[in-house]
Structures are given as C-alpha cells and as structure tokens.
Amino acid sequence: MFSGRQLVIATQHDKEKVIAPILEKELGVQCLIPSGFNTDLLGTFTGEIERNLDPLSTAREKCLRAMEVTGCDLGVASEGSFGPHPEMVFAPADGELLIFIDKKQNLEIVARKLSTVTNFSGQQVRNEQELMDFARKAQFPSHALILRPGKNAATDIVKGIVNEADLRAAYDTLFARYGSVFVETDMRAMYNxxxxxxxxxxxxxxxxxxxxxxxKCRTPGFSVT
Known part of the structure; x- marks a missing residue:
C-alpha cells in the first residue's frame, strides 16, 4: 500500500533525521523534505507567533501544507507540547504527536508519546552564576538555550545558543539593557x-x-484501545 511511494515530512527543524529512517525501513516509502517550508507560521515555542490551533490540528495543517507544495499524496508531520505531566504535576513532560495522511486512501493515522525525559525549563536569572547553574542542569551545550528579557517577552530573543561564549555575550547584552534575563531551554528539535x-x-x-x-477490513492503523 505504501511501498515505493514518496512521503513528505513537514519539518524545518531536522526531524527527518529520526523520522525518515524508520518510515523508509518499515513502510518502504521514499521520504523527502519540502524546500523552504516554514512551520513557524503555525506557531513558535517562544510565542512571537501564537499557536492558534490545538496540537493535532496544527500537525494536520502542517502535513496538508507540505503535501500541497510538494504534490505528495503521503505526508507526516509532528507537533510537540511541553508542560507539567498530567499525572505527575511537578515533573515536566514532552508530549509528541505524529500524524500520517494518505490522500490516495483517505487515511489518517495518529500516534502519541508522552515522556518525562525532557529538560524543558526556564528561569529568570539575576547574575552569571545563576545563568551557568541553569545551563549545567539543562545539559548545555549539547542542548541549546534561549535568552530574552522576560518570560513573555516577544522581542530581543536570542535562540539556538550552543556555546558558552555566545551565552555569556547574549546575557551581558540583555542584562545591560533590561537588568534581568530569562533563560530557557530551546525546545526546537534540532537543538534538543x-x-x-x-x-x-x-x-x-x-x-x-x-x-x-x-x-476485518484490512485498513492500516488498527490498535486495541
């Protein structure tokens, strides 16, 4: 049903590095990435662009847009959500949702994974010692950081910081301007x-x-709930 067909992965954040090998092996598809595809138009983790749809609707919209621009009738998209675990409220959680769409077969399959294996966190810091303490706990520099003036600030956001020199320089600039800095984990896939x-x-x-x-009907996506 899927073997030999092209499948577009709707991403700009390198998710194809883990998605494509699995789907190509298990389904026999040929994965491709849409050139210049901007998933941030549907929302950013840092809030400059609000996500107006729920995670499933956002992933579906990503997938359909990527399928439209590439002409593929198979597509996959993912969407992540971060916050307190629904049962362990003091533990942060990463909820990942993947959607598969087959226009030819009029098929939609969704998978979800909720994990407490995440460094999702943020903190207002008043000095470099607090900054570096946070960085260490967040597994920096293998995991990137973001700095901005305050938790909800939508301007002067420095993303994708992956080395100490850049971290200290960005901190000094923001602290000199605002007197305080908010540091948080960069949750974009290629940085985390x-x-x-x-x-x-x-x-x-x-x-x-x-x-x-x-x-009974031999339709893919069967699971016992």
Missing part, C-alpha cells in the same frame, strides 16, 4: 537531543500502527 529521542519513539509507535491491519 532529548526531544529528538521522544520524536523517534513516537515515530516507532506510528510505524507500528501503520503496519497493523484491521482483521
């Missing part, structure tokens, strides 16, 4: 290996559902 691992796990769940057929 822990998140990338959860996306990989969600992709494995998706692939398993896609090769699971309904015993």
């Amino acid at each position: 290996p822990m998140r990338m691992q959860v996306i990989e796990q969600a992709t494995q769940l998706l692939a398993a559902k896609m090769v699971s057929l309904c015993p």
Whole structure:
C-alpha cells in the first residue's frame, strides 16, 4: 500500500533525521523534505507567533501544507507540547504527536508519546552564576538555550545558543539593557537531543500502527484501545 511511494515530512527543524529512517525501513516509502517550508507560521515555542490551533490540528495543517507544495499524496508531520505531566504535576513532560495522511486512501493515522525525559525549563536569572547553574542542569551545550528579557517577552530573543561564549555575550547584552534575563531551554528539535529521542519513539509507535491491519477490513492503523 505504501511501498515505493514518496512521503513528505513537514519539518524545518531536522526531524527527518529520526523520522525518515524508520518510515523508509518499515513502510518502504521514499521520504523527502519540502524546500523552504516554514512551520513557524503555525506557531513558535517562544510565542512571537501564537499557536492558534490545538496540537493535532496544527500537525494536520502542517502535513496538508507540505503535501500541497510538494504534490505528495503521503505526508507526516509532528507537533510537540511541553508542560507539567498530567499525572505527575511537578515533573515536566514532552508530549509528541505524529500524524500520517494518505490522500490516495483517505487515511489518517495518529500516534502519541508522552515522556518525562525532557529538560524543558526556564528561569529568570539575576547574575552569571545563576545563568551557568541553569545551563549545567539543562545539559548545555549539547542542548541549546534561549535568552530574552522576560518570560513573555516577544522581542530581543536570542535562540539556538550552543556555546558558552555566545551565552555569556547574549546575557551581558540583555542584562545591560533590561537588568534581568530569562533563560530557557530551546525546545526546537534540532537543538534538543532529548526531544529528538521522544520524536523517534513516537515515530516507532506510528510505524507500528501503520503496519497493523484491521482483521476485518484490512485498513492500516488498527490498535486495541
């Protein structure tokens, strides 16, 4: 049903590095990435652009847009959400959702993975010692950081910081201007290996559902709930 067909992965944040190998192996598809595709138009983690849709609707819209610009009738998109775990409220959680759409077969399959393996965090810092303490706990520099004047500031945001010199320089600039700095983990997939691992796990769940057929109608996506 899927073997030999092209499948577009709706991403600009390198998610294809963990999604494509699994889907190509399990489904026999040929994955491609849309050139110049901007998923930030549907919302950013830092809030400059608000996400107006729920995670599933956002992922679906990403997928359909990527399918439209590439002409593919197979597509996959993901969307992440971060916050307190629904059952362990004092533990942060990464919720990853993947959606697969097959226009030819009029098929939509969704997989979800909720994990406490995340460094998702943020803190207002008043000096460099607090900054570096946060960085160490966040597993910097293997995991990037973001600096901005305050938690909800939508301007003067410095993203994708991956070395100490840039971190200190950005901190000094913002602190001199605002007198305080908010530091947070950069949750974009290409800057957060822990998140990338959860996306990989969600992709494995998706692939398993896609090769699971309904015993009666033989439609992919069968699962026992």
